Amino acid sequence: MIDRVVVAVAGGNGGDGAVSFRRERFVPFGGPDGGDGGRGGDVVITATRRVSTLGDLREDLVYGGVNGGKGGPKLMHGGRGDQCDIIVPVGTLIYDAEQEDQPLVADLATDGARIVIARGGRGGSGNKRFATPTRKTPRFAQRGAPGVKMRLILDLKLLADVGLVGLPNAGKSTMLTAWSAARPKIADYPFTTLEPELGVVSVGYDRFVAADMPGLIEGASDGVGLGHEFLQHIERTRVLVHVLDMTSESALDDYRLINAELEAFGRGLAEKPQLLALNKVDDAVAEIQIEELRPQIEALGVPWFVTSAATRTGTDALARAAFAALQEERSREVAQAEQVVPVLHPEPKRRRVEAERDATGHAVVRGQTAEWLAVTFDTDDYDSRHELLDRLKRLGVGRALQRVKVQPGERVRIGTVEVEWE
Ligand SMILES: Nc1nc2c(ncn2[C@@H]2O[C@H](COP(=O)(O)OP(=O)(O)O)[C@@H](O)[C@H]2O)c(=O)[nH]1
Ligand SMILES: [Mg+2]
Structure with missing residues (x-):
């Protein structure tokens, strides 16, 4: 007898960084003081012997970490979003329902085994962090990153209690x-x-x-x-x-x-x-x-x-x-079996930057950091877009794009975002 549920999980979104300037008497324009956004809460699945079935889980809910708080003026840091805990019986197998072959992500075989299944998004940096000697008053901040979203199949072979x-x-x-x-x-x-x-x-x-x-x-x-x-x-x-x-x-x-x-x-x-x-x-x-x-x-x-x-x-x-x-x-x-169980993490995604042309000839950049940067910087804002392009170049995106012969002015897709390469 197999107990099976399909659940949606979503890490909390990171909070946006703030754009703010110090207000001082007699100083027309104080320096930037926008604080960073907080991290979104993770979704964590923990196995325990204290439950027997997956019957507590609901398929019509999204199990979500709480969103991180927004940064504030005076370098106020946004709060970290609370974690969402899902409790399952020991022996639960977790599969990724979104991939075609539905690979096994985790086998929670021991009491207390945990996996951080959907990470919350990083908080965005406040404008204070974008101040440089040549750009003393950055008027942009970074958005919080969205949390990881997944659909999971949880499988449990029911054993008698x-x-x-x-x-x-x-x-x-x-x-x-x-x-x-x-x-x-x-x-x-x-x-x-x-x-x-x-x-x-x-x-x-x-x-x-x-x-x-x-x-x-x-x-x-x-x-x-x-x-x-x-x-x-x-x-x-x-x-x-x-x-x-x-x-x-x-x-x-x-x-x-x-x-x-x-x-x-x-x-x-x-x-x-x-x-x-x-x-x-x-x-x-x-x-x-x-x-x-x-x-x-x-x-x-x-x-x-x-x-x-x-x-x-x-x-x-x-x-x-x-x-x-x-x-x-x-x-x-x-009480008898006090053991330390390691926390599992899903396979990290590719950190390296890769560029290729898709079937229609469109240039596409892949890589976790590049995709994170692309969704968190506003590409409509001139300064923000340049910050993004600078950071992408530092990551090696320029070299990767040269390999697939991208010309300046060509539009490039990074995750869900499109930017004009300069
Ligand atoms: N009068 C009466 N008959 C019962 C009761 N429980 C089971 N039976 C009967 O006893 C027989 C055997 O029951 P079953 O549940 O198959 O027993 P098992 O072999 O222990 O699984 C069946 O005819 C049942 O209807 C009860 O509480 N009262
Ligand atoms: Mg019987």
């Missing part, structure tokens, strides 16, 4: 149905399948993944062997809900039988915390047995719940308790 164990016919599949939107096969005969049936269970705003785990030992000893996928589910399971058919005359023996089976299976299954579901209470036989066996049940020292999976009596309370136990287990693990 809570396992339903119990004898065949105890009501595991029915419990899963009562809990979730999943519609597992419900059979009157024991033993349908060896693949666990999964369901996503909502508890308020939280969710967990539950699995009906049909007989482990029977399967293994029949030589059927449990597949890798099944074992993955078992290992990931943090809490077991032990479903007991209380219409059975041997309910307590059934309980011991399953626990012995868990013990024999190994892999830590027997050590996982259990909740007991005394199921089929809608049946009068079960009701009477629960009353009679109450002292023995209490003596087991396991939290127990009276349920009817068929009529959904007590099933919500059981789901809430299972989730609480799950969160407790996760907290314990997180």
Whole structure:
């Protein structure tokens, strides 16, 4: 079962630099004092064990960092935009939906793994920074750069957090149905399948993944062997809900039988915390047995719940308790495993400057810095345009354009901007 969402992310835009001049008494024109814009907030995706599905993410939202503040007079620096945090389960794979082959951008495989997926734009420089001995009163500033925008595919292979164990016919599949939107096969005969049936269970705003785990030992000893996928589910399971058919005359023996089976299976299954579901209470036989066996049940020292999976009596309370136990287990693990996880960054784009002619013969300049400069300097303003051209030349754009034989006066495209090359 794969959980998949497509989300839009956008780093915040950088704030514009300010154009401002000092006002002083008796000084007709003070020096430039426009401050820089602030950086836009990044979009960061962090993996945590504390969530199980991608169900909290919304496809109709853009996850955006906050825009950086504008620079102000008196060299006032614009504020930095707040970061936008997206929380996903461990195991989430992130693909770039905008590229044709949808490449994998990140595999958040460990608790706490983070990626800065969409950087906020840099703030623009205020006019103070463009003052030179020959240009004492620059009347332009740099705009903030737009943040990175992407569409992402987030993929997660759902693994069980809570396992339903119990004898065949105890009501595991029915419990899963009562809990979730999943519609597992419900059979009157024991033993349908060896693949666990999964369901996503909502508890308020939280969710967990539950699995009906049909007989482990029977399967293994029949030589059927449990597949890798099944074992993955078992290992990931943090809490077991032990479903007991209380219409059975041997309910307590059934309980011991399953626990012995868990013990024999190994892999830590027997050590996982259990909740007991005394199921089929809608049946009068079960009701009477629960009353009679109450002292023995209490003596087991396991939290127990009276349920009817068929009529959904007590099933919500059981789901809430299972989730609480799950969160407790996760907290314990997180506290134990204090690890430093590096922050990932997407592949940096090409920094080098390249020039070429496109199919129509148009000269095109590519390169991250060149594109950033082109969108942040106003090309309509004479001084600003010259600042841009000077900086592009310093980057080596002139040499690159000479190689493709661009003549002065020719229009050149840099990212989304066109300028006349001088
Ligand atoms: N009366 C009653 N029958 C139930 C209840 N839960 C499950 N059953 C029935 O018990 C049988 C086995 O249920 P199923 O969920 O397939 O058990 P599983 O083998 O543990 O997955 C089916 O006929 C169900 O309808 C319940 O709460 N009350
Ligand atoms: Mg079943």
